[in-house]
Amino acid sequence: MNFMEMLSEIVSIFNRWNKKLVRQPILIFFNLIQPLVWFLLFTQAFSAIGDIPSFQLLTGTSSYVTFFTAAVIIQTITSSALSSGLGLVTDFDSGFMDKMRVAPISKSSILFGRLFSAALTTIIQVAIIIVIGFALGVTIASGMVGIIIIFILTALFGIAWSGISLFVALTTKNQETTLSVGLLTTFPLLFLSAAVMPLGLLPDWVQQVAKVNPFTYVAQAFQSLIINGFEWDKIEYALIAILIVGVLSVGASIMVFRKKIS
């Protein structure tokens, strides 16, 4: 496999998806609706959590909105990741996928082009969330550099989570399944992690689950960047969690895509 050829293939496909997105900008906001509703309603309804002393002790902030920003970012990433799989299913349905598959390009290029465009979309969406966060009074302790790190983690986690959506899309080639698998996994994982509530305030069994839940580590990295500044070990853990998810999900997607031509 010629590396330069593959790179140009990925760029073409990346650009294609970006163009599609620019022409339907509504899609950017579509994925944002749910995280936004949460951001506005949830934080208003549960703002009293911030007054609990043990919450303040565990998180280092008395603002539930600030703490919850990490959860909203994660929700934005996962809900955005959903559409990457849906896009592939559309391509299968329209026959465009066959067109790509008969072309002399690598299967991985088709997937990576999609994933990178998904990552870019997610960064834009998270940027919107952060701006709204500012409007809600959220401050980011780690400043500009911290925001850039948030974007990098966003892109990487976006790719890793999109991998799952791609895997479902490639195996089922079905819109509904791809959509529901994405929706059904997000909520339990979010609530069974340290994203909505600090670990220490969770029941024992939930804590056990949360410790093997990648959302926990990503959430903690975001929380620390927003509330405390730079805690490199948290970022490291997040990267490791993302790497594990990413290698598995993207690897599995490439494998089924290569194999599944019958």
Added chain:
Amino acid sequence: MLEVKLECPKCKNQITIQVKQGEKILITCPKCKTQGTFTLPTEKSVQQESKKEDILIVEHLRKTFDKDILAVDNISFRVHKGEIFGFLGPNGAGKSTTIKILTTLLKKTSGKATIDGFDIDAQQAQVRRIIGYSSQDVGVDNDLTARENLLLQCQFHHIPKKKAKKKVDELLKTVKLIEAADRRLKTFSGGMRKRLDLASSLVSGPKILFLDEPTTGLDPQSRQDIWDYVIKLNRQGMTIFLTTQYMEEADHLANRLCIIDQGKIVAQGTPAELKEKIGTDKIKLLFKIDDVESCEKARKLLFKLPGIETVGECGLGLVSENGLTIMTKNGSAMFVRVVRALDEEDISFEQLTLSVPTLDEVFLKLTGKTLDVIERKKAVKPVGRRR
């Protein structure tokens, strides 16, 4: 040069002539001096056949879905370089399945196929470099413009930017989409989309082009456009493999064809061969409505003419017509002899028509089913055959 033995239609004298493929020559019978022209039908010469290079060889190809759906059932055929090869069959015959296997989109269950010597399984990458494919469901991106779609295909084939731009302009012009080039496909009609799809399968200049039902659902004008374009490509040397549900299309475009039904090839050959195998030609003779006498006279006369299989009753069963129908194997030759015989006996007639069997009839005879009800039309031609 090929040596061909002919029989003089008049005196049955054996004549040996030298002809080139496709060449039309004037022959005079040395015995009775009858003159006639002769064109060597390329497809009928076995010698010629073996000389042609096969670009696509399919042997015992089978495909089963979910263990028990036999979509393609042990088919074998060869496509010669430079020809248009038709794959004709009704819904669910296995046309798309076959084309998808050949274009590396689907894994075969068993059998073997090579394209230009490359194995479709073991050498997928090489195969993909030399094929073009236009799917049944048009594979274009509706959010992009026509130009962007084609440029994207160029990128997929690693064509350098400058060259790609030129190529795209050229293709847009040929498929008459240059005016609509920068419009998004959302606003395109089905015919425009199909033309664009065809263009997009051509960016790499494939050696062999696979078209899956290129005209299904198109209006007559759009269909004609696609036909013209396919013929033009073929003239430029491109081999074309196309599937169709339309007899008329196969008859019009294909040099050779397979008829496929329920995963099996039920017949293959040139359209003329297939028609010949099955059908007899029909010559219809009409007289003045009140001239019953001439009709009866002609009937008696034609009975004696060698080469005629059956002569029908006078009257044709229609009140408004006075005439009869003659069935024969070799319509165009018989046509002339019928005219001569009637002339010699001074029998005057109003009209003489020759109808050759359509592929519809061939299909009906082979499978016991009609292909498409709407499309059925008899190819009625005053004199001679198209091919």
